[in-house]
Amino acid sequence: MVRDPFADEETPELQAVLDALDDEDCRDIVSVLEEPLTASEISERSGVPLSTTYRKLELLTESSLLYEGVEVRSDGQHASRYAIDFEEVVISLDEELSLTVDISHRARTPDQRLENLWSEVRKET
Numbered sequence: 001m002v003r004d005p006f007a008d009e010e011t012p013e014l015q016a017v018l019d020a021l022d023d024e025d026c027r028d029i030v031s032v033l034e035e036p037l038t039a040s041e042i043s044e045r046s047g048v049p050l051s052t053t054y055r056k057l058e059l060l061t062e063s064s065l066l067y068e069g070v071e072v073r074s075d076g077q078h079a080s081r082y083a084i085d086f087e088e089v090v091i092s093l094d095e096e097l098s099l100t101v102d103i104s105h106r107a108r109t110p111d112q113r114l115e116n117l118w119s120e121v122r123k124e125t
Contacts, residue, residue: 012064014101017089020063025056029066036069036081057082064103065089 020026025048032045043053060066060082067085070078088104 011101011103012062014091014099016059016063017065017101017103018091020059020065021089023056023059025052026060026065029053029056029060030084033066033082033084036083038071038079038081042082064105067106 028046028048029042039053043050061068065086067083069081071081072078085105086103087106090102092100094100
C-alpha cells in the first residue's frame with residue numbers, strides 16, 4: 001500500500017514524542033533549526049556528534065517533530081534537509097483517563113509536498 005504523500009502524518013506514539021522532548025540532544029537540534037539544514041550542518045551548529053545527530057534526527061522525524069525533505073541536486077547526490085514540523089504539542093487526558101498526544105503541524109509548502117511525492121516515487125522504484 002502506498003502512503004498518500006499529501007496526507008497529514010499519522011499521530012505518533014505518545015512515548016516516542018515524550019522520549020524526543022525529554023532528550024537533551026534532540027532539544028539542542030531543534031534549537032538550531034531556524035532554517036532547513038542537513039545533518040552535517042545540524043551537527044556543527046548544535047555541537048552534537050554527527051553519529052548521534054543521525055540517531056536523534058530519526059527519533060525526531062518518527063515523532064513527527066521534524067520534517068525530512070530532499071534537496072534535489074543536479075549531480076544526482078541528493079541531500080536530506082531537516083526542518084521543524086510542529087507549532088504545538090498537546091498532551092491531554094481523554095475520557096478513559098489515558099494520555100494522548102496531538103501535534104499541530106505547520107502547513108506543507110508546495111515544495112515540501114513535491115518532495116514527499118518524489119520520495120514516495122523513489123521508494124516504489
